[in-house]
Amino acid sequence: MDREEFLSVYRHSLAHILAKAVIEIFGKENVQYAIGPQINDGFYYDFVLPRTVTNEDFKTIEDKMSEIMKRKEDWTRKEVTREEALSIFSGQKFKTELINDLPVDELITVYYTGDDFVDLCRGPHIDNSSLLLSTAFQIKSVSGAYWRGDSERDQLQRIYVYAFPDKKALKEHLALVKEAMERDHKKLGKEMELFYFDETAPGMPYFLPRGWRLLNAILYFWRELHRKHGYQEISGPVLSKKDLWVTSGHWGHYKDNMFLVPMDRENVGDFEDNVYALKPMNCPNAIKVYQLKMRSYADLPLRFNTVDVVHRKEKSGELNGLFRVQMFRQDDSHNFVREDQIGDEIADIMSIANEIYGAFGLKCGMELSTRPDDYMGDLEVWNKAEAALKEILDKTQGAGNYEINEGDGAFYGPKIDLKMTDSLGREWQMGTIQLDFQLPLNFDMKYIDSDGKARRPVMIHRAILGSFERFIGIITENFKASFPYWVAPEQVAVVPIRPENNEYAQKLVDILDKQGVRVVSDMRDINMKEKIKEFKTMRIPYVAVVGNQEAENGTVSLNVRGSNKQLRDVTIEQFKALCCELQESHSIELKEEI
């Protein structure tokens, strides 16, 4: 049995053992057991139990599981009729529902573990519990989960368990989890003084000087790139009267996620009729700008990018560091094209995405979401749009190298989503490329075509990073806050050995600063070791130490981040060239040699 099979069969079998253990502990009549699938680090099982499972119960459950395995019971598979299945699981509401939902012609199988525990299951499973004795497992956590992922339905207790082939693999995995915690951007953001959340503004980050420098470095790169691709940056009001959002349709679909501000505090009246809304999206602003003039077919594509702040009110439990905030800056753009330009425009957007992700050495997953049942617009245009998106994905990702979420597109158009995973393996949507046939209609947008007739442009809503906030969260975890030279909050730190070297140190700082290097220094009369420690803690790419020797020879002595090596006798000119090269090449790695 290879590892893949092992994981699949053993984890699944262990899930049955967990269910059996829980039933033995709480009593069969007190337990409703639902489903227990495997996941990437083990498995979980959902239950309704007479009381909440706490951390103190973990050991009891684990011991019971071991005890059950030691019984070395045989596992037997049995094919049953629907009636038999319903009778076996009478009183088990979730199992009953599952059985009733099975297609008529489905072969129903159940698995017995010993003769007192049975579970509805397709299998396959191990033959005897003794085969599980060599595996290693550990209860990870317990939390609430909704039956069938529906927040309107029963909430169950989900017990998560790590499960691996042996103790060594489990231990390795636990070490990995610990390592992941070290990468957590919330932790690093605090240590590295990047950002801060105050409880007076939940989900609305403060960017600290270092974090803001990082954001601006990314922003500068982003702006230049878009300018070269024919984008024109705009900025619009953060607050607008409700009317704008009624026209766009957001008032109907998105009102609950919008922060509202009374227009007149003295005379609030019917609140919702007298409010400004903080914009949750930038699209209407771009449309307003488009509509300032009558546009010609020859003007298209028109690309209005923006980094305005948007606000989205989220439910309390949904906030999560920089990954999920209530105030953020999308690296947004709304591109207006003719229908015949869709393919080329998407291709250009993908090439921008490649340039941006490439600059960070990142590779994101791509997913295509296609026409939903309640689509609006012309079927032929949809087909053309989906074909265009597919063709681009086939070309850039390779056919079959991306996921397709059938029917998952927005009602106004299909989309491509770019996804990244965080240190804990959670998937986050970053960029999105959405074709939109709806808003141009809602706002009655037009351009005059070559035949003199008015036609409606197609709108492409796109973000590549997704939002600067989420993206910074992801790269913080990815680089463990050791950012590439070109985005690092500080690129060089200058450390004079003694106060008498301050003058030379300052000269060096001025030279680098003039060249645009983000440089800091520490001229205090304290031990140089302390200064070096501080700068290294902040993961500054290069710490340049200067003493009498360097001052005499016009050189610097470099400490390279991530290496204990020192580069001595580097001339200022050489160092300048090094900085320049790293900046311009957007190199991910630092140079450790001159």
Add this chain to the structure above:
RNA sequence: GCUGGCGUAGCACAGUCGGUAGUGCGUCGCAUUGGUAGUGCGGAGGUCACCAGUUCGAUUCUGGUCGCCAGCUCCA
């Protein structure tokens, strides 16, 4: 929003079976050191998240509020 957990000095954490709190790092001061993640001594810093209740007395117990974390749901 739901389930569970958490909130003690700038940070990381102890602790109080109810009698107003400690350690390490950092900070400040002094001394020392001075070529690559220093050393020694001393000082300051906390209405123990907030609001009620119980009590002679609450940081500790109870209830509520706010915030944070994990998971679910929802999203960039």
